[in-house]
Amino acid sequence: MNFDEILDAIYLLPKDSKAKLRDLVTEVTFPKGHILLREEKVERSIYFIKKGIVRAFSIKPEKEHTFWFGSEGETAMSMQSYINDLKGYESIQLLEYSELYKLNTAALKKLFSEDIHISNWGRRFAELELIKTEERLISQQFHTALERYTVLVASNPDLIQRVQLGQIASYLGITQVSLSRIRAELK
Amino acid sequence: MNFDEILDAIYLLPKDSKAKLRDLVTEVTFPKGHILLREEKVERSIYFIKKGIVRAFSIKPEKEHTFWFGSEGETAMSMQSYINDLKGYESIQLLEYSELYKLNTAALKKLFSEDIHISNWGRRFAELELIKTEERLISQQFHTALERYTVLVASNPDLIQRVQLGQIASYLGITQVSLSRIRAELK
DNA sequence: TCTTAAATTTTACAAATGATAAAAAAGGAA
DNA sequence: TTCCTTTTTTATCATTTGTAAAATTTAAGA
Numbered sequence: 166m167n168f169d170e171i172l173d174a175i176y177l178l179p180k181d182s183k184a185k186l187r188d189l190v191t192e193v194t195f196p197k198g199h200i201l202l203r204e205e206k207v208e209r210s211i212y213f214i215k216k217g218i219v220r221a222f223s224i225k226p227e228k229e230h231t232f233w234f235g236s237e238g239e240t241a242m243s244m245q246s247y248i249n250d251l252k253g254y255e256s257i258q259l260l261e262y263s264e265l266y267k268l269n270t271a272a273l274k275k276l277f278s279e280d281i282h283i284s285n286w287g288r289r290f291a292e293l294e295l296i297k298t299e300e301r302l303i304s305q306q307f308h309t310a311l312e313r314y315t316v317l318v319a320s321n322p323d324l325i326q327r328v329q330l331g332q333i334a335s336y337l338g339i340t341q342v343s344l345s346r347i348r349a350e351l352k
Numbered sequence: 353m354n355f356d357e358i359l360d361a362i363y364l365l366p367k368d369s370k371a372k373l374r375d376l377v378t379e380v381t382f383p384k385g386h387i388l389l390r391e392e393k394v395e396r397s398i399y400f401i402k403k404g405i406v407r408a409f410s411i412k413p414e415k416e417h418t419f420w421f422g423s424e425g426e427t428a429m430s431m432q433s434y435i436n437d438l439k440g441y442e443s444i445q446l447l448e449y450s451e452l453y454k455l456n457t458a459a460l461k462k463l464f465s466e467d468i469h470i471s472n473w474g475r476r477f478a479e480l481e482l483i484k485t486e487e488r489l490i491s492q493q494f495h496t497a498l499e500r501y502t503v504l505v506a507s508n509p510d511l512i513q514r515v516q517l518g519q520i521a522s523y524l525g526i527t528q529v530s531l532s533r534i535r536a537e538l539k
Numbered sequence: 540t541c542t543t544a545a546a547t548t549t550t551a552c553a554a555a556t557g558a559t560a561a562a563a564a565a566g567g568a569a
Numbered sequence: 570t571t572c573c574t575t576t577t578t579t580a581t582c583a584t585t586t587g588t589a590a591a592a593t594t595t596a597a598g599a
Contacts, residue, residue, distance in 0.1 A: 248479045281468040291478035292435040298485045306525040307417045338493045
């Protein structure tokens with residue numbers, strides 16, 4: 166998925182606005198395991214995933230919590246840094262070799278104030294992330310672990326293949342042992 | 353909290369942009385118990401709360417799930433309707449007599465395409481809602497019910513007084529019995 | 540105030556989940 | 570392949586949470 170397609174999937178931009186964004190972007194690649202951004206730091210860029218899978222996690226007291234998986238077309242970023250210039254609570258790690266488009270936040274914000282199309286792109290971007298997060302919240306709050314796992318498998322069948330179960334369990338808000346039990350049930 | 357203050361709390365607008373928004377808004381009041389918007393319907397407006405408390409809930413198979421409380425300065429709306437023109441999964445009900453500012457979504461979107469300041473206001477609006485939702489999600493996923501309840505009481509002491517415990521329990525993602533147990537522990 | 544209804548807490552039991560340890564299976568490197 | 574490490578599953582027991590029903594408290598109206 167190239168940069169243009171990623172932009173278009175969010176909000177259709179006129180050619181020249183798109184060009185302005187393209188000028189800001191650099192392509193970067195990293196090996197499996199690379200830490201793209203670190204919790205407790207203010208992150209100055211956001212990364213659109215061209216290819217690969219990443220996970221966001223934080224190491225709270227002792228335990229490691231995975232709270233997001235991102236793949237092709239999605240954006241790896243700290244919302245707290247992007248939105249409020251605060252340090253984020255998550256680290257983001259590449260789960261496989263990945264290719265990313267890196268975009269500097271400050272430069273993007275400058276464009277928001279200059280180009281109404283890009284401003285609307287930024288609005289749409291936030292809105293789409295909002296919907297995703299709201300759906301996650303509802304799923305987390307009102308569905309059982311079994312239901313959440315079933316939905317995850319149905320919507321991201323490849324994820325299960327490519328990601329460790331302990332991380333998926335954490336993402337679902339349960340222990341790895343519980344997830345194993347759920348999987349055993351389903352057989 | 354008047355309309356100007358509500359706008360300013362989101363993003364500072366030039367006078368004339370603010371005036372354009374003010375022209376779109378009508379003030380409405382409803383009694384306790386009024387259903388402001390209904391699940392499974394596409395909602396054409398969003399409502400800024402001038403005064404009062406509301407709750408969003410949905411009636412899934414049999415059970416009623418409360419997933420949001422809103423009060424002064426917050427916005428009562430269906431994200432799915434606002435963002436994707438889809439029917440929302442929530443109904444919103446007034447928990448007390450309330451005064452609201454009603455804003456038509458289509459008219460607002462028209463301004464987004466015409467006025468860069470309003471477009472950036474809309475971006476900021478979505479971004480702030482996104483941060484709130486993300487924090488809810490993290491809290492739900494990685495903190496115990498006891499922790500969540502304690503935080504809720506600390507940050508919204510009045511809410512506990514004004515809202516039924518069954519609804520608060522649902523909001524926390526637990527049963528009313530569990531919440532009673534937690535409250536008994538804390539005495 | 541008294542009466543009734545609604546809301547909240549408590550209790551008892553069942554089901555689900557967590558913690559821990561150990562066994563089994565899968566994957567990688569020499 | 571073989572050995573070694575990592576990941577996943579299984580088993581056991583303790584804890585938490587849910588369900589249902591009863592007991593208590595609170596609120597509201599006559």
